[in-house]
Amino acid sequence: MKISIVGAGYVGLVTGGCLAELGHQVMCIDSDAAKVATLNAAGLPIYEPGLQELMARNRAEGRIHFTTDMAQAVEHGEVIFIAVGTPSKEDGSADLQHVLAVATQIGRHLKKFKVIVNKSTVPVGTAYRVQKCLQDELNKRGIQESLFEVISNPEFLKEGAAIKDFMHPDRIVIGLDASPNYNTVHQKMELLYSSFNRHHARTIWMDVRSAELTKYAANAMLATRISFMNEIANLSDLLGADIDSIRRGIGADQRIGHDFLYAGTGYGGSCFPKDTRALIQTALDCGSQMKVVSAVENVNDQQKTLLVSRLTYHFGQDLQGLKFAIWGLSFKPNTDDMREAPSRIIIQELLKRGATVSAFDPLASKEGLEAVSHDTQDAEALSRFSLAETAYEAADNADALLVVTEWKTFHHPDFEMLKECMNQPLILDGRNLYDPKMLQDLGIAYQGIGRRNQLALNFKAGAHIQQEATSA
Ligand SMILES: NC(=O)c1ccc[n+]([C@@H]2O[C@H](COP(=O)([O-])OP(=O)(O)OC[C@H]3O[C@@H](n4cnc5c(N)ncnc54)[C@H](O)[C@@H]3O)[C@@H](O)[C@H]2O)c1
Incomplete structure (x- = not known):
């Protein structure tokens, strides 16, 4: 045809x-x-x-x-x-x-x-x-x-x-x-x-109208699963429970299933954020409200700043003189798409607080640099952002490593090498790639999302939630 x-x-x-x-x-x-x-x-x-x-x-x-x-x-x-x-x-x-x-x-x-x-x-x-x-x-x-x-x-x-x-x-x-x-x-x-x-x-x-709405309903449902799991993960942090065990425990229920149950730094990309927003607006235009979807969006916005809140809890609001490594720029692995990627929010928040940022992405370096340049109005702040040729170059002399995108190449890094090259061995794992116990044994301070290992960092669990509440 x-x-x-x-x-x-x-x-x-x-x-x-x-x-x-x-x-x-x-x-x-x-x-x-x-x-x-x-x-x-x-x-x-x-x-x-x-x-x-x-x-x-x-x-x-x-x-x-x-x-x-x-x-x-x-x-x-x-x-x-x-x-x-x-x-x-x-x-x-x-x-x-x-x-x-x-x-x-x-x-x-x-x-x-x-x-x-x-x-x-x-x-x-x-x-x-x-x-x-x-x-x-x-x-x-x-x-x-x-x-x-x-x-x-x-x-x-x-x-x-x-x-x-x-x-x-x-x-x-x-x-x-x-x-x-x-x-x-x-x-x-x-x-x-x-x-x-x-x-x-x-x-x-x-019919046509149902088909049009089906697409939004599907994306809103998937986004809901992600925000739901992020909320349960944040609660796990407060309670000392482990989100990965919970994920397996609920995913085994056939009515729930295993897909889209991963806690992390929030969803991004060209679809979920814009489609949930559009659905909310469509309902408002009809004089109605999408209460669940609005909550999903709020949780996601907050989740995107979670890693930075944890850093500021640890280092204070002023991050001048500190260097942070970012692993992963694209909104998810196997794409160069930077649309609404959580890395963009994280990098902006770090640069705003005076930090130096070195980022590595296996594929989206060019697109990542374009996105960060677009987002950063201030030339001095932009001068503190750089792209690294390798993951270890990004981590060199860093005060913390933030894992933002779960590219396969980040799954099994050489932790000894990281310990040697970083200024202090501290990993904030936004995609729960690593085993908390293993990193603790290696002497690396580590925090995932909802992973029962808060004491290693002396972070107060849920610090970002309390900070938000105080500043509100
Ligand atoms: N990207 C996804 O994963 C995905 C998945 C499902 C649905 N969608 C939906 O599909 C649509 C397209 O998404 P995308 O990610 O492919 O977008 P995109 O931005 O990658 O591509 C859109 C293309 O349309 C071209 N274009 C714009 N105006 C044009 C015109 N007047 N004439 C000819 N070309 C024109 C642009 O130059 C661009 O190349 C969106 O509505 C999106 O929500 C996207």
Whole structure:
């Protein structure tokens, strides 16, 4: 089938690459000419495991092309996916300017019937707005014919495992409303995704509004699990319990399951923070409230500053003259995505207090530096931030090491070497990678998140909660 995909970002490129791999003829269009030039020169503007090889194979076989030309893309695809960004606006609602601009541009070039598939994460009612933009453009050209059907097909892939997620989906959600085009569109989408339904039907059909809301509900549910576990971890710190034992204890309950039960420094990335905010705003727009999701967001905001609160409890508010190592910049392993990464908040808080920060990330150094430069208004503060070539270089002479992203390469460091190179052997493990007892035996002061080993550091458990309460 001939497919066009508007937006060559994390979702657009993975969708395009995977559909090409299944034999479809794919054209990806992006308004960013530099991105398209990179793609046409056999490069990739993002990192996603396996994507380079997938693209190379399908480029070589002539199944995927890249362009900035919307007329060409509209002409090409029987099905046209919209996969552009929907970032947060100031009030937390989803910014639909890119989605609606794309709809208008498609409308300008539409000559025959196309299925317009919204893959971007968008609030309920967006399909209707896309439809209106398209129709307005057709009206301007005096076209009365029904030349499109707008449907919703939210994407559930995870960065870092996106190809596997796309190729082995738990489910494919498609929102399609009753219309004269219903059967045509239903058949086309069934055919498009038929490779995934061979073993058993994975497509879940529903109306458009439900499909739009399903995506937000899924992300809010996952974010809730994370914030819930972070709260239980913080309580474990106060009570001397161990969150890792608790995680295994509750995960074994089949009604709960093991996924998304890890306590840490809070969730980030391009989806959970913005999607929970947008859901809260959607409810407010209806005169309602998302009380659980609002609490989830508050807990997450607080969790992102937990490591810094622990440092200031230990060293005091003024961190001048102290150096801290950060291991991991991207919001999670196996991606270079820095959007809303907890490392950004941690680095800002440290620089604000006069500290020197040296960071190492196996992949996201360039993106990390761009993000920190963007966040740091003060040139003097920025001068105290540097990137290290290796994890040990970052830790050299450091007064504490903060583990922020659970890259595999951080799982088994040489602790003796760390002890030797650090100014004082102190590890704040924001991802619970290490065994507290082992580090204690090695003479390294260590604190994880909810790990029953507070005395090693003489930290008062839950210090950040008490500090927040005092300053409130
Ligand atoms: N990244 C994820 O893990 C993920 C997962 C599921 C859903 N989503 C959703 O998918 C959507 C896309 O996310 P992403 O992470 O791929 O975004 P992204 O920022 O990586 O990519 C978006 C691309 O769209 C392009 N674009 C913007 N306006 C355009 C226009 N008018 N014409 C052509 N191209 C245009 C941008 O240049 C950019 O390359 C968002 O709504 C997001 O919430 C993302």
